[in-house]
Each structure stands twice: as structure tokens, then as C-alpha cells.
Amino acid sequence: MGEDLEQFKQRIPLLEYLQRHHWRGHRVGAGPEFTGLCPLHEDSHPSFYVNVRKNLFYCHGCGCGGDLIRFVELSRHLSFRESVAYVQEELAPTAELLAHTAAFYQLELHRYPEGIQYLAERGVHDARIIEELGIGYARGGNLRPHLQAFGYSLERLLEAGLIGPQGPDTFCRRVIFPCRQQDHIVNLYGRSIGNAFPHRLLPRSKGGLFAWESVRQFRNVILVEGLFDLAVLWQAGFRNTTCAIGTHLTPAQLAQLRENPDLCVYIAFDQDQNQAGQNAANALLHGLDQAGLHVRLVDLPAGQDPNSYFTRGATPKDFAHLLEEAASL
Numbered sequence: 391m392g393e394d395l396e397q398f399k400q401r402i403p404l405l406e407y408l409q410r411h412h413w414r415g416h417r418v419g420a421g422p423e424f425t426g427l428c429p430l431h432e433d434s435h436p437s438f439y440v441n442v443r444k445n446l447f448y449c450h451g452c453g454c455g456g457d458l459i460r461f462v463e464l465s466r467h468l469s470f471r472e473s474v475a476y477v478q479e480e481l482a483p484t485a486e487l488l489a490h491t492a493a494f495y496q497l498e499l500h501r502y503p504e505g506i507q508y509l510a511e512r513g514v515h516d517a518r519i520i521e522e523l524g525i526g527y528a529r530g531g532n533l534r535p536h537l538q539a540f541g542y543s544l545e546r547l548l549e550a551g552l553i554g555p556q557g558p559d560t561f562c563r564r565v566i567f568p569c570r571q572q573d574h575i576v577n578l579y580g581r582s583i584g585n586a587f588p589h590r591l592l593p594r595s596k597g598g599l600f601a602w603e604s605v606r607q608f609r610n611v612i613l614v615e616g617l618f619d620l621a622v623l624w625q626a627g628f629r630n631t632t633c634a635i636g637t638h639l640t641p642a643q644l645a646q647l648r649e650n651p652d653l654c655v656y657i658a659f660d661q662d663q664n665q666a667g668q669n670a671a672n673a674l675l676h677g678l679d680q681a682g683l684h685v686r687l688v689d690l691p692a693g694q695d696p697n698s699y700f701t702r703g704a705t706p707k708d709f710a711h712l713l714e715e716a717a718s719l
């Protein structure tokens with residue numbers, strides 16, 4: 391296979407695989423474990439445990455345990471090689487389909503002025519950042535013929551959630567950010583430029599922390615809510631910025647932050663009028679603090695997020711000052 395087996399297994403977290411196959415587990419306390427009925431034996435009370443940090447499972451009922459490939463071997467009665475192939479098969483087509491889609495939207499950004507215009511309004515103007523993040527534009531109504539020319543059936547597009555059941559494109563008049571994980575696109579985020587519901591993701595996992603491969607090397611990491619926050623901060627030189635797409639971190643994203651025990655996380659969430667951002671930031675701050683990380687809360691002016699802070703004229707120096715002033719617990 392073309393990539394390292396370990397990396398490949400990391401690409402689909404075991405928990406995500408199980409959930410996609412209708413396993414229902416619940417989290418054990420605040421730790422990295424989930425438990426539920428064992429899919430490998432007749433189980434009457436939950437004896438199957440998944441550790442999302444280690445990406446391993448263990449069943450106290452039948453004694454089976456291991457990683458994703460081991461799970462596929464046992465549940466599908468396949469050999470090791472067959473299991474690897476099975477998981478590859480399951481993943482590859484979607485990643486490839488999303489790559490084709492993202493590339494199409496990227497071209498579209500330069501065909502219609504409204505996408506670039508919207509980016510400029512949101513303070514994103516550096517062509518290198520736009521290119522590096524792979525930002526695109528979905529005008530809507532033209533994705534299907536393009537992808538069908540690549541041989542994708544309508545069913546595949548429906549299944550991936552790119553086309554709605556009634557036929558229209560899921561992303562219409564939206565600026566698109568591809569969510570990458572180890573060079574594979576795992577989801578697409580679309581920000582409406584019109585009146586439609588502002589945020590939209592495909593109905594699949596949002597993946598790990600945004601651009602974690604490049605951000606994980608830093609000792610200080612800035613965590614923001616939205617991809618426009620990330621784009622303006624990268625543009626301003628804060629390349630140590632990552633994003634969870636929302637204020638809720640998935641177990642896999644939390645596990646990424648916990649990789650390095652010396653990490654210092656600067657939380658720069660929205661200072662909403664309704665306190666939602668502050669409450670989420672506080673909850674996360676306590677959670678990460680309990681996990682032993684250094685956490686600091688960036689105090690943006692009332693009603694602002696990092697994106698609006700910059701579009702209202704703040705300079706990199708201003709933001710650096712906020713980081714210095716950021717309070718810890």
C-alpha cells in the first residue's frame with residue numbers, strides 16, 4: 391500500500407468506523423473511553439470498550455481486543471490483508487470524491503467574483519493563504535454534471551451528501567474550506583455568502599483539528615471556533631492556529647491536543663452577546679486543565695471573534711498583545 395499502515399489506521403478513528411457501522415457507545419466519564427454492547431459476541435450488557443486516544447478496543451466479555459484492522463478481521467472474518475483492503479476500499483472512494491469536489495470549487499472561486507468578494511469582506515485577501523487552504527466557491531447547480539463526467543453515479547453523490555435528496559447541491563452560494571487530515575479530505579465546510587444557514591458540513595465526521603499536521607509542531611497553539619478566524623490569523627502570521635469548527639471538540643480532537651503534555655493552548659472563541667462562546671471556552675478550559683494542559687483564555691473585545699477583530703482594523707501586534715494578556719485558570 392502507498393502509505394504507512396499506522397498512518398492509514400489513524401486516518402479513520404476506530405470509534406468513527408464503529409459508529410458508521412451503527413455501534414452505539416457512550417462515553418465513560420470524562421476519559422478517552424467509550425463503552426457499549428460488543429458487536430463481536432452476543433452481549434447483554436456493555437462489555438465492549440473503545441479507547442479513542444489509543445484507537446484500540448477491548449471486550450471484557452469475549453476477550454477480543456486490538457485496533458481497527460483487527461476489528462475488521464474479527465467482525466468480517468477476513469484475513470489481515472483482506473481487512474486492510476476492505477478498510478481502504480471503504481475510505482478511498484469518498485476521499486477521492488471529496489478531492490475532485492474541492493478542486494472543482496477551487497476553480498469556481500476564480501470564475502465567479504462573489505466568492506472572492508465575500509472573502510475580502512471577511513478580511514481574507516492573501517492569495518497564497520487562499521491557495522494554501524484550498525478555499526473554493528460553490529455557486530450551486532453545476533457540481534453534478536462535473537462529477538458525473540468523472541464517472542460518479544448520482545447515488546454516490548447522494549450518499550456522500552454532496553447532493554440533497556431533492557436534487558439540489560448541498561453547497562450553494564457558499565465559500566468552501568476542505569477539511570484535510572494527512573493529505574486526505576475528510577469533509578467540506580461551506581460558509582453561506584447569502585441568507586442561508588451560515589455553517590454547513592457534509593454529514594460525516596469533521597475530522598481532527600484543522601491543519602493539525604502543521605500546527606502540532608508548536609508549543610503554543612491558538613484554538614479558534616471558525617475557519618475565517620483561522621484564515622485571518624494565518625494571514626497575520628499566527629501559523630500556530632488550529633480550529634475545531636465549532637466550540638465542541640470531538641474525542642479525537644481532544645486526544646490531539648493531549649499528544650504533547652507541554653502544550654499551551656490559547657482559546658480564542660467568539661465573545662458572543664449571548665455568552666455561548668464564553669461558556670464553551672470556559673468548559674473547554676476546565677476540561678483541558680484537568681487533562682494537565684496549560685490553557686489560557688484570550689479576552690477579545692465584547693461581541694467579537696478573531697475574524698471580526700482583524701476586519702475592524704486590529705494589527706498582528708494587537709493580537710499578540712491579547713495573547714500576552716490571556717489569563718490562565
Ligand SMILES: [Zn+2]
Nearest residue numbers: 428431449452
Ligand atoms: Zn465481546
